[in-house]
Amino acid sequence: xENKKKVAFYTLGCKLNFSETSTIARNFQEEGFERVxxxxxxxxxxxxxxxxxxxxxxxxxxxxxxxxxxxxxAFVAAVGCYAQLKPEELAAVDGVDLVLGATEKxxxxxxxxxxxxxxxxxxxxxxxxxxxxxxxxxSFGDRTRAFLKVQDGCDYKCTYCTIPxxxxxxxxxxxxxVLKNAAEIAAKGIKEIVLTGVNIGDYxxxxxxxxxxxxxxxxxxxxxxxxxxxxxxxxxxxEPNLLKNETIELVSKSRAFxxxxxxxxxxGSNAILKKMKRRYLRELYVDRVNKIRKVMPHACIGVDVxxxxxxxxxxHFLETYHFxxxxxxxxxxxxxxxxxxNTEAAEMDGVVPKxxxxxxxxxxxxxxxxxxxxxxxxxxxxxxxxxxxxxxxxGYIHGFTENYVKVKTPWNPELANTLHKIKLSKIDDDGxxxxxxxxxxx
Numbered sequence: 404x405e406n407k408k409k410v411a412f413y414t415l416g417c418k419l420n421f422s423e424t425s426t427i428a429r430n431f432q433e434e435g436f437e438r439v440x441x442x443x444x445x446x447x448x449x450x451x452x453x454x455x456x457x458x459x460x461x462x463x464x465x466x467x468x469x470x471x472x473x474x475x476x477a478f479v480a481a482v483g484c485y486a487q488l489k490p491e492e493l494a495a496v497d498g499v500d501l502v503l504g505a506t507e508k509x510x511x512x513x514x515x516x517x518x519x520x521x522x523x524x525x526x527x528x529x530x531x532x533x534x535x536x537x538x539x540x541x542s543f544g545d546r547t548r549a550f551l552k553v554q555d556g557c558d559y560k561c562t563y564c565t566i567p568x569x570x571x572x573x574x575x576x577x578x579x580x581v582l583k584n585a586a587e588i589a590a591k592g593i594k595e596i597v598l599t600g601v602n603i604g605d606y607x608x609x610x611x612x613x614x615x616x617x618x619x620x621x622x623x624x625x626x627x628x629x630x631x632x633x634x635x636x637x638x639x640x641x642e643p644n645l646l647k648n649e650t651i652e653l654v655s656k657s658r659a660f661x662x663x664x665x666x667x668x669x670x671g672s673n674a675i676l677k678k679m680k681r682r683y684l685r686e687l688y689v690d691r692v693n694k695i696r697k698v699m700p701h702a703c704i705g706v707d708v709x710x711x712x713x714x715x716x717x718x719h720f721l722e723t724y725h726f727x728x729x730x731x732x733x734x735x736x737x738x739x740x741x742x743x744x745n746t747e748a749a750e751m752d753g754v755v756p757k758x759x760x761x762x763x764x765x766x767x768x769x770x771x772x773x774x775x776x777x778x779x780x781x782x783x784x785x786x787x788x789x790x791x792x793x794x795x796x797x798g799y800i801h802g803f804t805e806n807y808v809k810v811k812t813p814w815n816p817e818l819a820n821t822l823h824k825i826k827l828s829k830i831d832d833d834g835x836x837x838x839x840x841x842x843x844x845x
Contacts, residue, residue, distance in 0.1 A: 549588045671726030706732050
């Protein structure tokens with residue numbers, strides 16, 4: 404019999420929280436987890452938070468530290484009151500993998516397959532900290548891939564966003580700077596580069612934010628595709644209005660660019676998109692997805708979406724839900740709208756109650772699980788290339804195919820940071836895909 408995964412719980416706050424923790428723990432036991440004490444080594448730690456105490460965030464950080472001291476690779480989830488009120492603050496704490504608010508916490512086992520610790524898709528929203536170009540232009544997530552910053556700041560005026568306030572105007576590294584960094588990364592034996600920035604499709608504005616586009620994003624990807632020694636290049640997140648047909652065509656024929664796009668949508672309702680001051684309508688988004696599917700039927704397409712924006716009625720939300728349900732996409736990143744000081748949206752009427760935001764978020768997370776599963780199903784039986792990561796997780800090594808299917812095979816340290824031709828065989832209980840090796844040199 405295979406080893407059961409171990410889960411441990413920590414409760415902050417009132418008796419109600421303690422009773423809720425017990426309910427959540429039973430859910431885990433029904434799903435086949437073994438409950439252990441918080442003092443023991445576990446695969447997953449769940450912290451039920453409280454927002455009443457003055458130093459809630461300090462307490463929470465201490466508990467996270469304690470968990471990671473016991474098992475640095477453990478999956479850490481935060482649930483409960485503080486998670487509902489300050490999700491971004493908790494999500495920003497080092498080592499936290501999942502934050503669930505008031506209603507989602509009882510469905511926690513539905514989310515854990517969808518969000519494993521090395522899910523690279525989470526990276527696009529946490530840009531490299533340095534606001535200054537030439538410092539820290541790239542950073543390593545692990546020895547398999549590197550995040551290469553090509554652009555910073557944003558000229559868009561989306562009504563919910565503080566990034567222009569925090570990061571200033573859109574400006575880019577020089578082409579020489581990017582290519583030099585890419586060559587340095589390749590020389591370190593790293594196989595994959597993920598291009599990052601605040602609005603990378605806007606690449607080309609000079610380093611001082613002047614409007615002269617010396618090079619376009621298409622120029623950039625064309626040149627990067629030629630860098631020797633980089634096996635894979637991935638575009639992290641690109642605005643739909645800046646993802647041009649030429650770029651999609653280039654990726655489809657490219658040597659190194661992988662068929663994986665992450666395209667923010669934010670809402671499937673044109674009325675809400677206008678209130679958000681996004682620079683496109685849903686029709687353009689459909690057009691981008693159709694274009695990708697036409698030239699790369701097997702591509703992975705991820706979508707960002709915000710729920711609970713001011714003025715989002717049930718009708719608007721259902722418009723978004725049905726729009727995404729009908730769209731041929733592969734997974735969602737769902738963000739619950741939260742007020743940000745000094746943004747237009749924070750002053751808008753039609754504030755959506757927190758419990759409604761949470762319910763909408765839960766619906767879309769459920770849809771994401773379904774979409775990812777359907778995408779994985781569509782890939783079973785196909786031949787792909789996998790790049791293995793360097794971690795031993797319960798006796799397995801994981802990796803991602805070029806089109807971002809997460810695969811697993813029994814642990815073998817020699818596979819770490821290597822590429823292999825494989826056939827995808829079946830979806831495992833944990834949501835990742837089992838595979839067979841094809842005896843072909845990569």
